[in-house]
Amino acid sequence: MNPAEFRNIAVAEEGLWWYRGMREILFRELDRAKQGRTIETVLDAGCGTGALAEQVSQRYGWRTIGMDANATAMPWLRRRAVEAVQGDITRIPLPDGCCDALLSLDVLIHLAPGTESQAMREFGRVVRPGGLLVVRVAAFDWLRSRHSIFIEEKQRFTRTRLLRLAVDAGWRPLRCTYLNSLALPLAAFKFRVWEPLFDRTPRSGVGALPPWLNSALLGALRLEGAWLSRGLTLPAGQSLLLVAERPA
Template sequence: MEFECYQELIEKDTTHWWFLGKKKFLDVILDRYTDNGNEKCALDIGCGTGGIIEQLGARGFKSFGIDNHEIAFNFCQKKNLPVFKADAKQTGFEASSFDVVCALDVIEHDEDDLAIIREVKRILKPGGIFIVMVPAHQWLWSHCDKMNHHKRRYSKKSLLNLLNREFRTLHISWIHCSIFIPASVIITLRKILQKDQVRYTNPTHYTNLLMNYIYELEKNTYRTFHYLPFGTSIAAAAVKDPAPY
């Protein structure tokens, strides 16, 4: 990820409607597939500014994070968060260490996403839950993907096939439904006009209020139906089945 992308992440992680929306979707999945807290251990892979570590901790988990980028690691350390500098393919944790592992907008950064999936399986306890979010639709590829050093965007089929190689997938759905149509139009027009896509803009206070309200509605729809019909990203939850006797 480019340096300026990390700077944007630090500045916007707690205020920008998109990042807050992602946390709303995570809450829905955690509510459905995990038992909050009870001294269970959770790991956020590619923890960035540590927002997800804090979100998991607030739910009662013993939460930890890893990131291999110096800026992210140092930022989390300054916040006194339990973070380790490590690679997603070689985390350094003992086998069967965690009840929940999250990789939110992470695996698309690595050429070998299967190696990450296998490492997650290794460090998850039997019956543990893996929660993953990825950017969707290769045709939505844009300058933003290049700046974030993405290797790919996913279809539901490609993500499902990847997860099912090591896990039993419990749930998969589109997310960020409300911005799908405007994002599709803007990205397509920018490609036609050959203009680079602007990354995360600084929304006004009222824009943030409006989008947070829209995302609250989207979250409630997601919670009720456990599915959204389209979106710019995909969310999935998978379980590590106990080894057969």
């Protein structure tokens, strides 16, 4: 990821609608998936500033390891109450079966096409049999934006492609759904009409919004979270979430 984005994320991730709403959805999914499982050690693979890794540790009491390949992330990560490791998700510097669960949120999109399979196999190597995997990625190539270019995003996924990637690497999918669906028409207009016509300059999309808009977009994600908490899925959206387990 573009190193310049780390500071933008650090400033925004506490209050910006996308981070708050996606955290709430993630925690609902983890609350469901962890039932009946023993989870002690979790790896956040591609953790950025480490804020989410720290929140996972505090919420669940798990030993949490935050790992990122970018040296720019290390000063941020070492401030957190988690173990900090610098490493690439295609060559994770941890032993086999050392984790009970692994999170990788919006990281596969930064890999060169063709290397995502190696990362998914590495996830399976470090997660013990019966362990959990949670992956989130950006969806649909046609939703690429000036923000995508700025953060050096290299690929996006469809549900079919993400499921195939997981199964081919030996994972058993438990759940796979699109996210950030209610704002999809607005995003399509912004990314496919407005930006190509009026604003092609690559720049971060992470920044302060008017409070009313931030609240409205957060409310949309919370509605989606309530829908997903019933075990339902969404047929299209700007992101994809996969929950899978490593077969025993």
